[in-house]
Amino acid sequence: MDLFYGTRRLYEEDAYRTEFTARVQSCRPGEGGYRIVLDETAFYPEGGGQPCDWGTLEAAHGGTDFRRNPETAPQFVRVWDVQDREGRVEHFTDGPLEPGETVRGRIDWKRRLTHMREHSGEHILSGILCKRYDCSNIGFHMGKEFVTVDFSRLLTQEQIREAERLANEKVMENVEIRAEYPDEATLAQTAYRSKKELEGPVRIVTVPGADCCACCGTHVKRTGEIGPIRVIGSEHYKSGIRLTVLIGEKALADYAQKSDSAAKISALLSVRPDQTAAAVEKLLEERNALKLEYGALKLRMLEEKADAVPTGQKAYVLFEAGLSVTEARKLADRLQDKTGFTAIFCGDDESGYRYVILSKERDVTAFGKALNEALGGRGGGKAPMIQGSVAASRREIEAYLRRQGIDRT
Numbered sequence: 001m002d003l004f005y006g007t008r009r010l011y012e013e014d015a016y017r018t019e020f021t022a023r024v025q026s027c028r029p030g031e032g033g034y035r036i037v038l039d040e041t042a043f044y045p046e047g048g049g050q051p052c053d054w055g056t057l058e059a060a061h062g063g064t065d066f067r068r069n070p071e072t073a074p075q076f077v078r079v080w081d082v083q084d085r086e087g088r089v090e091h092f093t094d095g096p097l098e099p100g101e102t103v104r105g106r107i108d109w110k111r112r113l114t115h116m117r118e119h120s121g122e123h124i125l126s127g128i129l130c131k132r133y134d135c136s137n138i139g140f141h142m143g144k145e146f147v148t149v150d151f152s153r154l155l156t157q158e159q160i161r162e163a164e165r166l167a168n169e170k171v172m173e174n175v176e177i178r179a180e181y182p183d184e185a186t187l188a189q190t191a192y193r194s195k196k197e198l199e200g201p202v203r204i205v206t207v208p209g210a211d212c213c214a215c216c217g218t219h220v221k222r223t224g225e226i227g228p229i230r231v232i233g234s235e236h237y238k239s240g241i242r243l244t245v246l247i248g249e250k251a252l253a254d255y256a257q258k259s260d261s262a263a264k265i266s267a268l269l270s271v272r273p274d275q276t277a278a279a280v281e282k283l284l285e286e287r288n289a290l291k292l293e294y295g296a297l298k299l300r301m302l303e304e305k306a307d308a309v310p311t312g313q314k315a316y317v318l319f320e321a322g323l324s325v326t327e328a329r330k331l332a333d334r335l336q337d338k339t340g341f342t343a344i345f346c347g348d349d350e351s352g353y354r355y356v357i358l359s360k361e362r363d364v365t366a367f368g369k370a371l372n373e374a375l376g377g378r379g380g381g382k383a384p385m386i387q388g389s390v391a392a393s394r395r396e397i398e399a400y401l402r403r404q405g406i407d408r409t
């Protein structure tokens with residue numbers, strides 16, 4: 001039996017390796033399929049904020065002949081998760097492979113390259129922020145849509161934008177990114193960022209002039225491969241800040257989408273794209289002024305409506321869609337000495353009705369209680385005015401009122 005101490009990690013030696021051959025050390029059934037350990041692998045196991053690789057493993061069947069043999073199927077398995085288990089890299093697959101067998105592995109390169117760009121971009125941005133503004137990076141997550149990075153203290157928008165500008169400059173400088181295991185003496189002399197205390201050999205990833213950090217992840221060779229870095233959001237997180245960052249192709253796609261959208265808005269507003277924010281502000285001011293004017297007009301209209309109701313009318317019932325409860329109360333107030341009973345229903349059949357009922361002649365509290373019971377409503381108040389809401393249609397409300405001897409006039 002072979003002695004096996006741990007998986008040789010080919011991705012550490014060459015992050016651009018997409019194919020490799022290896023021997024199956026073990027294969028056992030596990031959650032969702034099988035767990036396979038190889039003597040060496042280019043598959044990156046989830047860790048250090050970087051998601052795992054996906055890909056395939058294919059059996060060679062005792063040699064270098066990778067052609068399919070239907071008698072010994074399955075020979076081709078999909079790798080859908082990769083985890084580090086005490087030095088061994090476990091590949092979670094949808095099928096088994098024979099221990100001792102030679103296999104060819106292929107990783108999903110598009111997925112990996114995205115992770116490499118994002119990881120390298122995150123190092124540059126975090127390195128610059130931490131050094132310039134004396135904070136530390138306390139979290140890092142690469143999601144499907146964006147990367148989040150957490151820092152130990154709050155940062156201003158100006159600081160974030162400045163670090164973003166410097167990070168993009170570093171990308172355009174196209175400097176080489178180095179990953180190495182320095183000897184103990186060199187490591188002791190090296191000032192590097194690290195999220196935790198590390199034991200054993202420490203892998204240091206350096207971006208000259210931007211960052212030096214302990215890291216197990218995969219990185220691009222030169223910063224120029226990263227592409228644009230853009231912070232699209234920030235929020236308070238613990239006692240610090242969480243930044244949402246787009247890197248590489250995701251930043252480009254976001255830029256394309258936002259500039260298209262800005263062009264559309266600028267055409268709609270007939271202003272230059274860089275003046276849309278000011279134009280929208282102006283539009284909102286105008287809208288608010290119109291709203292006030294509309295409110296005043298509506299109130300006047302309601303007053304006229306109330307004034308047109310003859311004094312001594314037995315009952316007055318109104319259904320009005322665009323009326324607020326405050327407006328309904330004002331109207332009811334204006335009618336209180338003219339009518340024996342006033343009921344105003346604000347709303348429509350779809351969203352339901354809110355009501356204001358005022359009467360000096362009837363016991364409105366009891367009336368409201370019965371109304372709520374009959375029409376699935378709620379609310380109440382003190383005589384002579386009550387208010388609430390009902391979940392009934394206008395027809396149902398009118399029928400109920402008629403049964404109570406209340407007609408429109």
Ligand SMILES: [Zn+2]
Pocket residue numbers: 048119123213214215216217
């Ligand atoms: Zn890292």
